[in-house]
Amino acid sequence: MDEFSFIRSIKPDYYRQSSLIKGIDDDAAVFRPSGHDIVTAVDTMVEGVHFTRQTMEPEKIGHRVLAANISDLAAMGSTPAFYMVSITIPSNWSQQELECIYEGMKKLGDSYQMDLIGGDTVSGRELSLSVTVIGMVHKGKARYRSTAKPGDVLFVTGTLGDSRAGLECLLNPQWEKSAEITYLIERHQTPVPRVSFASHLSQIERITLNDVSDGIANEAKEIAEASNVDLFIESEGIPFSKAIRKVFPEHHEEWGLSGGEDFELLGSVPEEDWPQVIKAAEHAGVTISRIGHVKEKEGAAPVVMLHRKGKWETLTSSGYTHLKEKGD
Amino acid sequence: MDEFSFIRSIKPDYYRQSSLIKGIDDDAAVFRPSGHDIVTAVDTMVEGVHFTRQTMEPEKIGHRVLAANISDLAAMGSTPAFYMVSITIPSNWSQQELECIYEGMKKLGDSYQMDLIGGDTVSGRELSLSVTVIGMVHKGKARYRSTAKPGDVLFVTGTLGDSRAGLECLLNPQWEKSAEITYLIERHQTPVPRVSFASHLSQIERITLNDVSDGIANEAKEIAEASNVDLFIESEGIPFSKAIRKVFPEHHEEWGLSGGEDFELLGSVPEEDWPQVIKAAEHAGVTISRIGHVKEKEGAAPVVMLHRKGKWETLTSSGYTHLKEKGD
Numbered sequence: 148m149d150e151f152s153f154i155r156s157i158k159p160d161y162y163r164q165s166s167l168i169k170g171i172d173d174d175a176a177v178f179r180p181s182g183h184d185i186v187t188a189v190d191t192m193v194e195g196v197h198f199t200r201q202t203m204e205p206e207k208i209g210h211r212v213l214a215a216n217i218s219d220l221a222a223m224g225s226t227p228a229f230y231m232v233s234i235t236i237p238s239n240w241s242q243q244e245l246e247c248i249y250e251g252m253k254k255l256g257d258s259y260q261m262d263l264i265g266g267d268t269v270s271g272r273e274l275s276l277s278v279t280v281i282g283m284v285h286k287g288k289a290r291y292r293s294t295a296k297p298g299d300v301l302f303v304t305g306t307l308g309d310s311r312a313g314l315e316c317l318l319n320p321q322w323e324k325s326a327e328i329t330y331l332i333e334r335h336q337t338p339v340p341r342v343s344f345a346s347h348l349s350q351i352e353r354i355t356l357n358d359v360s361d362g363i364a365n366e367a368k369e370i371a372e373a374s375n376v377d378l379f380i381e382s383e384g385i386p387f388s389k390a391i392r393k394v395f396p397e398h399h400e401e402w403g404l405s406g407g408e409d410f411e412l413l414g415s416v417p418e419e420d421w422p423q424v425i426k427a428a429e430h431a432g433v434t435i436s437r438i439g440h441v442k443e444k445e446g447a448a449p450v451v452m453l454h455r456k457g458k459w460e461t462l463t464s465s466g467y468t469h470l471k472e473k474g475d
Numbered sequence: 476m477d478e479f480s481f482i483r484s485i486k487p488d489y490y491r492q493s494s495l496i497k498g499i500d501d502d503a504a505v506f507r508p509s510g511h512d513i514v515t516a517v518d519t520m521v522e523g524v525h526f527t528r529q530t531m532e533p534e535k536i537g538h539r540v541l542a543a544n545i546s547d548l549a550a551m552g553s554t555p556a557f558y559m560v561s562i563t564i565p566s567n568w569s570q571q572e573l574e575c576i577y578e579g580m581k582k583l584g585d586s587y588q589m590d591l592i593g594g595d596t597v598s599g600r601e602l603s604l605s606v607t608v609i610g611m612v613h614k615g616k617a618r619y620r621s622t623a624k625p626g627d628v629l630f631v632t633g634t635l636g637d638s639r640a641g642l643e644c645l646l647n648p649q650w651e652k653s654a655e656i657t658y659l660i661e662r663h664q665t666p667v668p669r670v671s672f673a674s675h676l677s678q679i680e681r682i683t684l685n686d687v688s689d690g691i692a693n694e695a696k697e698i699a700e701a702s703n704v705d706l707f708i709e710s711e712g713i714p715f716s717k718a719i720r721k722v723f724p725e726h727h728e729e730w731g732l733s734g735g736e737d738f739e740l741l742g743s744v745p746e747e748d749w750p751q752v753i754k755a756a757e758h759a760g761v762t763i764s765r766i767g768h769v770k771e772k773e774g775a776a777p778v779v780m781l782h783r784k785g786k787w788e789t790l791t792s793s794g795y796t797h798l799k800e801k802g803d
Contacts, residue, residue, distance in 0.1 A: 172621075173620055174548075175553075177513070185591075185609075189607055190595050192597075195599070196599060222501075231515070231607065272522040273599055275603060293500075342714075358502050
């Protein structure tokens, strides 16, 4: 592969963000944030760990790694602006395939007016993509996982477990491709980060957000610990797609709690602001489900409780539950 | 390795930058730049490509990958503020070794008051470190490679080729460790980015800077092309350390032009500001050498000319030269 021709092929023809001063033509990129706070995160995907050629076409690899990053920006309530990509290239990937990976990122980035402003290209034994994203948020308006308070409504966008289910379908390519299976695969390969929904929440004074990159059990635990509160989740409120219920009737509950990367948003908001959250979801074209509530911490450490089959169980961050008296 | 205990071990106890609002405890980091432009870059180092266990101890790997990134910030005239680290961990690296890598970054970062504000930890088959750095620069004060003008003095900090020479010493461990060899190895393993020097240039209206991460032949070409000018370099002006002259009398010129990553700064400045550049170097405790000058572009494309043994030759970006009439 010719590194220079590859770099030329992925270099943007123009930039969209008005705050950008210098893109990828110098030692570093430069931008001028006017009155905004800056939000930034980095995420890496490695071949054989996060995807294989079997589970992802090149363009989808690009989409997914950037989507995972943008989801972090959405969970902070920020607007995506820039991304940088460091790629490690093994000899068994062609320039055309690599260009498809960047094309997948570009298509998703374009839909948010994001600019590719930097990166690095190195050789190595396994394909790896490390993406840095930068977003802007109005001063003091970033959303944290530490702001949940007793009395809050607990909610989640979209449906859970679909990504994990889609992976299962991909790992069993002999299955007949029903509409449901196609849907689940799409949810695994090309998740849509909840940027639009998060942006419609800007009028709400206090709202807690966390992106579901590791099952809601883990994310709920993070909110509980960061906010020092107990969370109560009604298992009947957890949203599942028709597709996952039909294809995986015996697994969907487990995958919803602990399964892969749905990139939905889990959050909490005061009861009086809940109607506004519903409206934001409507505007963004996203379903939203009330799945529980926040209570004052009762024990020594914050816990997440799950109400299932008439009983309250504690939920560990791995999604494992065990029967336990409430507040133990 | 226990991922959670590893992450706990590398998490900072406190943060230093007053602009930081949220560090590594949420989906993304948040900071508030007050009246500054933001400078950002990413750089990746892969085991077996950029280092081996033979050429680098873990702490030095950490130092070097962050130094390479900080050098990019210095070349923009910006002050380092934050870094994020995405690490890919193979099973043959122990937690203790990994902690040493982060310790190497921390020590260097601490010397600039930098905060580690995010990152990612994934498993893979080869050790890889992808570092994102973020710096601040006063509005409109970033230094670009596109601002060189005819009449400018061309200069470079420090000495060149040492890093490449140090690598050679490391690849020949049977050599006796003289003071010179120790010096060259140090220059390869623990380069010092020229942040202090760059910060002392802030009063100069126009100065062009480019960091020497790939030999000055390549960097000079980048300045020439970005600024659309011709550069003239006197080979006798190129600074070499006593160590490289002594240990590699037959290679130092080639390595100075095209050799490894010295992380010095190559730049150009109007003649009248040259004394201020000398003063900045003195304040920063860095040597500085005038190595040539900038002229109007004579041919169709910008060129870099090298004066050697009484003749002008054109210098390609790979460091290869060939005899050619000036301006051909």
